[in-house]
Amino acid sequence: MSQILVVGTMAFDEIITPFGESGKILGGSASYISLSARKIFNGDIGVVSVIGKDFPNEYLELFEKNNIDTTGVEKMENEKSFYWKGKYHNDLNKRDTLATEVNALAHFEPKVPEKYKKADFLVLGNLHPKIQKSVIEQMDKRPAFIALDTMNYWMDTAWDDLMEVISMIDILIVNDEEARQLTKEYSLVKAAKKIQEMGPEYVIIKKGEHGALLFKNNKIFFAPALPLEDVFDPTGAGDTFAGGFIGQLAKTGIIDFELMKNAVITGANLASFTVEKFGTERLINLQEEEIKERLKDFIHLTQFDIELLDK
């Protein structure tokens, strides 16, 4: 059975949408990615992250209850946890950051527990590219598959480090804006080609409510976002997508473009739940039966009968 190691943030988010305010709740890339992967993958999942003295025990217990190994989560007793506060615009497509307190994250030096140094699937959430690289270097063997998320900020401030870590991975998962900034290409097809030239064999470009594209060489697969009557809170949708994606891949244990199509659909499936409530709430309470039902929605939404079309 494969092993998944997730490296990223565990944090407080405080979210304001036109529909309400969340108060301080569980956030962070590692939280969403691991909880999402757990919905799909029954094997071993470990998290490497950093938290402050204020991180509630009930959050840690939530991960343990979900059989997510938090041995690699370092608690800094003299620091507070990373905190982000943001307010979404009325259409939920834009948000303003109201506060960012880096706190413990400023001193984060990830230490991969022995148990996870042979993990097959490594997911590197958005962090300084040097930190992402240090995780790869701690592994006993090169993981079968390394996925990496990043953001515009590192393109502006740590370009060379970013290029180095991108050259070491199998898939880059970014949004359309990030792909464009990274490559100076407006066309996402051209952007994906340039990213592949930087190293990764696969590229996923997320387009938010417009879905996600998977690229490998000249092959492209597209998964739409499920059209919803209401999006309540988009926070964490991208990380939920990444978690579902890696969970499905690890479940089959095979790295293959055709199988990866299913992983992209699975990511979109889980992300469609996350946006229904604040933070991780919907994800945490999500039942297997609901995921199966929603998969049917995705099938009806995208599959057509080519036999009928030829007639």
Added chain:
Amino acid sequence: MSQILVVGTMAFDEIITPFGESGKILGGSASYISLSARKIFNGDIGVVSVIGKDFPNEYLELFEKNNIDTTGVEKMENEKSFYWKGKYHNDLNKRDTLATEVNALAHFEPKVPEKYKKADFLVLGNLHPKIQKSVIEQMDKRPAFIALDTMNYWMDTAWDDLMEVISMIDILIVNDEEARQLTKEYSLVKAAKKIQEMGPEYVIIKKGEHGALLFKNNKIFFAPALPLEDVFDPTGAGDTFAGGFIGQLAKTGIIDFELMKNAVITGANLASFTVEKFGTERLINLQEEEIKERLKDFIHLTQFDIELLDK
């Protein structure tokens, strides 16, 4: 065999993109819709439109060569043809209108030729809703399927007329911005529901490079736009989509949601060609074999193997 009647503009377009200038070329909704439908549908296609004295014979011959009946195209000897000049922004997602000369279109009173008064499929391109309604009223029998396009301008200036004609049709084909203005709903799922309450059983919401959604009651189908390395000129993509859509529907002659999925894919297929060159150039020279090849691209892009996903 079914009959398609297309009512809309035949005009001059002058298009400026970051890649060049088209000069004065053939444009207009009826041009794109009929030429696109012809690529799919072998039966009878007629056009009702208006042109001025300056409309080149070679354009009319082009339609005749494509076996598109122009009996219903009125030539006003004292007027010039409708003319539009526009310039696209660098990303091709926005455009500025540099000139609009309504000319002959200002006096357009469509007269449906006897031969087409029993047409099964009626496509009403973007025109004043009163004019669209007058066409429906000229028909000897209510067509099996009436498709209608409109735009924000009529929502601002002719709301009651627009509501009246929308109540008479089977499908409204609009873009996302238009759907939102028409319904005051941001969610496209909610917008489509409200539009269905206005009359049409089906709704298509086009999202440009992000694809198109088909709605009927609680059923949704999504066709992506084909991701392209280069979009050269988006002009006419929406009308090409509508033409391919109606062509595929008329080909089967059956109005059914599942079959309509194929029609949406066919529309997206043809639109993906139109944007490759200026105006109708690519569409005109398009070969059946190319459409079939591109259909394979759409299949690879969207179809996944659910059997594999369940394992």
